[in-house]
Structures are given as structure tokens and as C-alpha cells.
Amino acid sequence: MTQKQSYTEAARSFGHLLRSPYEKLSRRIYGELAQRGFPEIRFSHSSLLRTIAPEGSRLTDLAQQAGITKQSMAYIVSDLQDSGYVTHRPDPADGRAKLVCLTQRGEHLMATMIEISQGIADEINRTCGKDFLERLKSQLAKLDQALN
Amino acid sequence: MTQKQSYTEAARSFGHLLRSPYEKLSRRIYGELAQRGFPEIRFSHSSLLRTIAPEGSRLTDLAQQAGITKQSMAYIVSDLQDSGYVTHRPDPADGRAKLVCLTQRGEHLMATMIEISQGIADEINRTCGKDFLERLKSQLAKLDQALN
DNA sequence: GTATTTAGTCAGTCTGTCTGACTATAGTCA
DNA sequence: TGACTATAGTCAGACAGACTGACTAAATAC
Numbered sequence A, B: 001m002t003q004k005q006s007y008t009e010a011a012r013s014f015g016h017l018l019r020s021p022y023e024k025l026s027r028r029i030y031g032e033l034a035q036r037g038f039p040e041i042r043f044s045h046s047s048l049l050r051t052i053a054p055e056g057s058r059l060t061d062l063a064q065q066a067g068i069t070k071q072s073m074a075y076i077v078s079d080l081q082d083s084g085y086v087t088h089r090p091d092p093a094d095g096r097a098k099l100v101c102l103t104q105r106g107e108h109l110m111a112t113m114i115e116i117s118q119g120i121a122d123e124i125n126r127t128c129g130k131d132f133l134e135r136l137k138s139q140l141a142k143l144d145q146a147l148n
Numbered sequence C: 001g002t003a004t005t006t007a008g009t010c011a012g013t014c015t016g017t018c019t020g021a022c023t024a025t026a027g028t029c030a
Numbered sequence D: 001t002g003a004c005t006a007t008a009g010t011c012a013g014a015c016a017g018a019c020t021g022a023c024t025a026a027a028t029a030c
Helices: A003-035 A043-049 A059-066 A070-082 A104-128 A132-146 B003-035 B043-049 B059-066 B070-082 B104-128 B132-146
Strands: A086-090 A098-102 B086-090 B098-102
Touching: A003 A104, A003 B003, A003 B132, A043 A059, A043 A070, A043 A104, A059 A070, A059 A098, A070 A086, A098 A104, A104 A132, A104 B132, A132 B003, A132 B104, A132 B132, B003 B104, B043 B059, B043 B070, B043 B104, B059 B070, B059 B098, B070 B086, B098 B104, B104 B132
Parallel strands: none
Antiparallel strands: A086 A098, B086 B098
16 A cells, blocks of 8 residues: 555545535535525525524624634625525614624524434434434544644 | 524534534644645645545546536646646546646655644544544544435 | 724635536547 | 547636725724
């Protein structure tokens, strides 16, 4: 086995194993969202959807939590606003700031994402064994800690 | 706990746990490559680097294996060619085709990536326990299968 | 009251993906 | 053998999503 062959095997063994299930989960979730009436939702939207607070969030906070610039987050906010998932309202605590808030459609989207995620989790546990995901999550959290 | 709060917790528990270590590993690997004399290498290059065969590969095969269009792969090949990591030569079996081959610099890059990956794997096993990665890989492979 | 910092917007740039169209070559079939 | 279809790679343009610098209005610090 040549050195080059052992490289592709080494790479595939881990980087691939982390990326592939993630990509498959993404495709499943966005595919099912499209089928359930949310065809506009894309991967980039997750940087806002996974961090927005129930009471609304500031653009700069969303950007910082997602690790992107406020201009990039503004682009995503604009897109979700055009599709009716979020809206703006002034932040009473700061005349400069606006709060990005979920609309009713946005809240419905969130509820649907939870439902889809739960369904996938149940399916995985049925296929891979009881509490498989809990144990996997525990190991991934340990890995995540070790990589800091 | 509101429904919206439970969403972010559910999402963070898994999607986040798959993405975060992957992003950290990527930053580590590309950071160390830059320090070791390969500053041009970026994440997008991995779609070629992880699949190119030791004897060279056709553009269309690389594209298919990576799941992107041949035009996108051509864009990546061009970038790596400009930086001296790959070169073209005609495919003797087909007058239309060219083989994308690693240069000496490209092979050195590959060897360095293996070294860096091995070092990270050893460090993870030291931190998380003997054979931690083997057991984690096994579970991730199981998950990957379950998601097909 | 002045200087500095912050929130958000605007415009432009870059990367990396896509599509359609094209030319040259290969394969198939009658 | 010629006509037709398919394939390999290139070209040009479009788009999504990331970035930077500059700007205005509001907040904060002194």
C-alpha cells in the first residue's frame, strides 16, 4: 500500500465520517422542509435559525454567535425577511439597534424542524439500537472539547 | 421551557456536535499546513485532494466522486495548478481526456497532511482514552449507513 | 460638549457553486 | 463507412454567501 493510498484511507476514515452524516442529515431536513411547505429554507439560514432567541435577537449578536460578519448576517436576514420568516422591530433599549424576530410562519418553521429532527432521531435509534444517539452525542461532545 | 428553546437545544445537540469538531479539525489542519509551507491550501481543495488517485484522475471522475459539476472541479484544478500542486497530462486511453496528476509538491503536501492528521489522532486518543477514535469512527460509520 | 465606540447599511470584491453552449473525440448502429 | 449519440473538457455568465472598507445615526465615556 503506497503512501498516497494510505492518505486517502486516513482522510476518509474521519473527516469523511464526520462530514458525510452531517451532509445526509442536512439533505434530509431541507428536503422534508421543502415538502412540508418551507421550500425557501437553505443551509445558510441555519446560522440564524439555530441561534435566534424567542424574544428576538440583534443582528450583531446573531452574527457573532454564527461566526460571520454582520453584513453576511444581514444578507441572510434579508433573505428570510423576503420569504416571511422573520421581521424587524426597533430595540426599545437602543435607538440604533433592531431586533430580528420570528414571524408566525417562522415559528411554524421552527416547530416543524423540531418535529423532523425528532423523527430522524427516533429512526436512527430504532436502526442503531436504543440510546445510540445519546452515546454518540456524548462521544462527539468529548471530541469537541478535546479539540479546543 | 418554551418550544423555541427546546428547538435550539435539540439542534445544538446533534447537528452542532457533528459540525463543530469537523470545523475545528479543518481549522487545525489548514492552519498547520499554512505553517508548514502550504499556505494556498483551502477547504475547497479537499474535494480533489481526498479522491485523486496516485496514477492521476480524470476531471469528470474527480467531479463525480466529489459530487460537484465538472466545471466546479475544473475551477479547483486550475487553482491547484496555479499553485503548483497538480499538473495535466493527456490520457493515453482517450484523446478527449486529460489526467490530473500530483506534482512533487503535491505529493509532499499529501505526505504532510497524513502526518498532521496522524498527530491530531494521537493527541485525541491521549486526551480521550485509548482507541477512542476507533470506537467513535465505528459509531459514525454506523450512523452514516443508517442515514442512507 | 467632545471624542470614541457601536448598530446597521451600502457598495464592491472574492470564492465556489451552478447552467447552457460549444468543440473535439469516442462509441454505437445500420 | 457514414450518421448519430454520447462524453471530456472548456468557456461564459449567473448566483449565493462569505469578506472588506466606508458611512450615518445613536450610545457611551470623559
